[in-house]
Amino acid sequence: MWLVVGLGNPGRQYQGNRHNIGFQVVDELVSRTGAGPLRGKFGAELGEAALASQRALLCKPMEFMNLSGQSVVRVSQFWKVPVERMVVVHDELDLPFGRLKLGAGGGHGGHNGVRSLLANLGDPAFVRVRVGVGRPTAERDPADHLLTDFSREELKEVPALVALAADAVEEIVGRGLTSAMNRFNVRKKTEKKSTTGDST
Secondary structure, eight states: OEEEEEOOOOSGGGTTBGGGHHHHHHHHHHHHHTOOSOEEETTEEEEEEEETTEEEEEEEEOSOGGGHHHHHHHHHHHHTOOGGGEEEEEEETTSOTTOEEEEEOOOOTTOHHHHHHHHHHSOOOSEEEEEEOOOOOTTSOHHHHHTSBOOHHHHHHHHHHHHHHHHHHHHHHHHOHHHHHHHHSOOOTTSOTTOOOOOO
């Protein structure tokens, strides 16, 4: 079994925030696979699905971002999912809006949800699907940026971005991380090469 975790904060007031893009990707996978409605268990909303012909558990931790790791550990232990078969989808400040970066291992890069996962799992080997939400201007607090909704212009592109990230998860599960990285870790032709460095 695979465990696909989308990070976010529970509650209607956070639903459209940049910080909740992970939840949106899991919702897209639920819609594609017919895994819903998700059920509450172990502090998360869960649904079983056939993903790229593989058995998968779709998970949205419901204990707020900085506690995400607690529910994920309970879920992974109950279903005996090894960390190498965990895919975590989360927002990434250090990627331009609309870009993905896939990989495994590494640190938390300042992301509180990933920080909680690392602290509770004790192993960084899970696969990450980082979804670029872009950095704010220097005058704006990054935390405030993450806890606000996408701009009107960005909202036009969010469905395509969510679908792209869901495609990446399916590629990881079906064909492996290397194949997915080759397909999705590419800059758009319109991007400048001097984009901000990616965090790990």
